[in-house]
Amino acid sequence: xxxxxxxxxxxxxxxxxxxxxxxxxxxxxxxxxxxxxxxxxxxxxxxxxxxxxxxxxxxxxxxxxxxxxxxxxxxxxxxxxxxxxxxxxxxxxxxxxxxxxxxxxxxxxxxxxxxxxxx
Amino acid sequence: xxxxxxxxxxxxxxxxxxxxxxxxxxxxxxxxxxxxxxxxxxxxxxxxxxxxxxxxxxxxxxxxxxxxxxxxxxxxxxxxxxxxxxxxxxxxxxxxxxxxxxxxxxxxxxxxxxxxxxx
Numbered sequence: 001x002x003x004x005x006x007x008x009x010x011x012x013x014x015x016x017x018x019x020x021x022x023x024x025x026x027x028x029x030x031x032x033x034x035x036x037x038x039x040x041x042x043x044x045x046x047x048x049x050x051x052x053x054x055x056x057x058x059x060x061x062x063x064x065x066x067x068x069x070x071x072x073x074x075x076x077x078x079x080x081x082x083x084x085x086x087x088x089x090x091x092x093x094x095x096x097x098x099x100x101x102x103x104x105x106x107x108x109x110x111x112x113x114x115x116x117x118x119x
Numbered sequence: 120x121x122x123x124x125x126x127x128x129x130x131x132x133x134x135x136x137x138x139x140x141x142x143x144x145x146x147x148x149x150x151x152x153x154x155x156x157x158x159x160x161x162x163x164x165x166x167x168x169x170x171x172x173x174x175x176x177x178x179x180x181x182x183x184x185x186x187x188x189x190x191x192x193x194x195x196x197x198x199x200x201x202x203x204x205x206x207x208x209x210x211x212x213x214x215x216x217x218x219x220x221x222x223x224x225x226x227x228x229x230x231x232x233x234x235x236x237x238x
Contacts, residue, residue, distance in 0.1 A: 039193040072232060074158040079215075079232050096198075098217055098230060111217060111230075113191060113198050 004071035007099055008080035011107070012065045018057050023050060030107040038095070038112030062086055068094060076101050081115060091117050123192035126218055127199035130226070131184045137176050142169060149226040157214070157231030181205055187213060195220050200234060210236050 002010075010029050017023035027046055036043045036052065043052040063084050071080035078099045083091035094115040102108030121129070129148050136142035146165055155162045155171065162171040182203050190199035197218045202210035213234040221227030 037194055037196065039191075042194070072158075074232075075156055075161070077156065077230055077232075100230075111196055111219075113193075113196075 001105065002101070004073035004078035004080060007073070007078040007101070007107075008067055008071040008082075011080075011097070011099060011110075012067060012082060015053055015056070015065045017053070020050065020054065023053060028106075031102045031104065034102075034107050034109065036110045036112070038097075038110075039114055060084060063092065066091075083117070093117055120224065121220070123190035123197035123199060126192070126197040126220070126226075127186055127190040127201075130199075130216070130218060130229075131186060131201060134172055134175070134184045136172070139169065139173065142172060147225075150221050150223065153221075153226050153228065155229045155231070157216075157229075158233055179203060182211065185210075202236070212236055 010026060014023055014026035014029070017026055027050055030046050030049060032046050033044070034046060034049060036049050041052050041056070043049045063086055065082045065084055068081040068083050071078055073079060078101070079096065080099075081096040082094060084093040085091040094117045096113050096115055098111040099107055100109040129145060133142055133145035133148070136145055146169055149165050149168060151165050152163070153165060153168060155168050160171050160175070162168045182205055184201045184203055187200040187202050190197055192198060197220070198215065199218075200215040201213065203212040204210040213236045215232050215234055217230040218226055219228040
């Protein structure tokens with residue numbers, strides 16, 4: 001069973017993968033029917049999630065998702081926060097994601113929220 | 120449709136209700152099959168949730184749940200943070216809860232996390 005830190009690391013790696021060939025193996029970690037919801041984006045199923053991340057990567061070119069703070073979790077759930085920032089630069093956005101791990105040990109659901117960005 | 124602030128207010132009122140007679144109408148706001156998970160407690164169904172809150176109220180006698188910050192949300196989800204504190208005193212615990220509103224407009228699921236308490 002993955003720890004919250006491992007879940008967060010693999011999750012952010014998928015969001016940081018700029019090309020599909022790199023991203024595909026990282027998305028194996030997601031259930032084929034995984035559901036994603038945040039205030040700006042939503043997707044149902046691994047293919048739609050791949051397309052959503054691809055679109056976000058184009059929009060956020062040059063920016064990377066960086067873990068903020070320490071992931072925690074209990075039972076099937078992990079929680080972690082992230083910043084979106086240029087490498088070495090100040091964050092332009094931040095959020096907190098709740099991940100539910102499904103019966104097969106893969107990500108079944110993500111509920112994302114945007115956080116106030118420290119200026 | 121309830122706003123995240125309204126959801127949080129009604130939710131914390133249920134957690135602050137010290138007797139079942141007061142709590143029962145507040146739990147009408149929860150689906151009969153609602154699911155609750157946090158690092159310390161879990162319950163399935165409105166009756167189990169009522170019993171869980173009753174037990175917590177005995178353990179936390181003299182303490183109240185107070186909203187911290189501003190609730191937010193999107194789609195079916197609300198997120199809000201709370202402190203557990205004596206009236207007018209410093210918090211002894213704090214957390215952030217994610218609430219999913221079900222198809223009938225009632226709370227279908229709660230995923231709770233504990234936060235670091237500011238000292």
